Amino acid sequence: MIPTYPDDSVQAYVPPWWEKAQDRDLTRGRLIRAFLPLVDHQQHVLVPTGRWEADQHETARYRVEVLDVRNPPRGTENLPVAALPSHPGSVRAVYMAKRRPALVIAKPGPGVERRLRKGFPAYQTAKTMLVAPYYGADQDGTRAGWPPALVRRIRRGEYPQYICERLPLPGSDESILRLDQIQPLLISAP
Numbered sequence: 001m002i003p004t005y006p007d008d009s010v011q012a013y014v015p016p017w018w019e020k021a022q023d024r025d026l027t028r029g030r031l032i033r034a035f036l037p038l039v040d041h042q043q044h045v046l047v048p049t050g051r052w053e054a055d056q057h058e059t060a061r062y063r064v065e066v067l068d069v070r071n072p073p074r075g076t077e078n079l080p081v082a083a084l085p086s087h088p089g090s091v092r093a094v095y096m097a098k099r100r101p102a103l104v105i106a107k108p109g110p111g112v113e114r115r116l117r118k119g120f121p122a123y124q125t126a127k128t129m130l131v132a133p134y135y136g137a138d139q140d141g142t143r144a145g146w147p148p149a150l151v152r153r154i155r156r157g158e159y160p161q162y163i164c165e166r167l168p169l170p171g172s173d174e175s176i177l178r179l180d181q182i183q184p185l186l187i188s189a190p
Contacts, residue, residue, distance in 0.1 A: 030104040037095040043067040046092040057082040102131040128184040136172030
């Protein structure tokens with residue numbers, strides 16, 4: 001089903017905005033669903049406090065703290081936990097993620113041959129693509145939604161980082177695409 005757009009939206013002036021894809025390729029412009037982090041004003045971090053059992057390296061005790069960039073937790077590198085290894089200068093960030101619609105901005109690049117990856121960390125060549133998340137704009141009791149006056153202004157193109165959209169999916173009547181939250185999404189480990 002192709003949605004119709006209000007006269008004050010950019011999409012009302014172009015030919016059909018959404019087209020049903022005939023394949024499952026992850027191409028630019030594809031609408032997908034993915035677990036994406038909620039960008040919050042306050043970041044949190046896991047701070048290891050000890051192990052449940054001294055000889056068990058698979059489990060540990062943690063506390064969650066607000067992450068202060070100027071004063072990160074110290075002394076956490078000395079607690080070996082096999083499931084969550086520590087690296088000097090790194091922290092284990094904690095964030096809320098939700099399965100939401102997202103727009104593929106850049107498709108995955110070509111995979112790097114195994115011989116070039118061997119012996120190096122997986123994050124260096126992990127196959128990723130860039131996506132931008134959608135947030136439901138409606139205030140319907142299941143979501144906070146967005147202020148209606150702001151949605152009207154977004155629909156008219158006043159804020160270039162937002163696009164007001166009517167997705168060809170069940171759920172919210174209007175959604176907001178956050179171009180200022182474009183992020184990498186892991187496709188598969190190399």
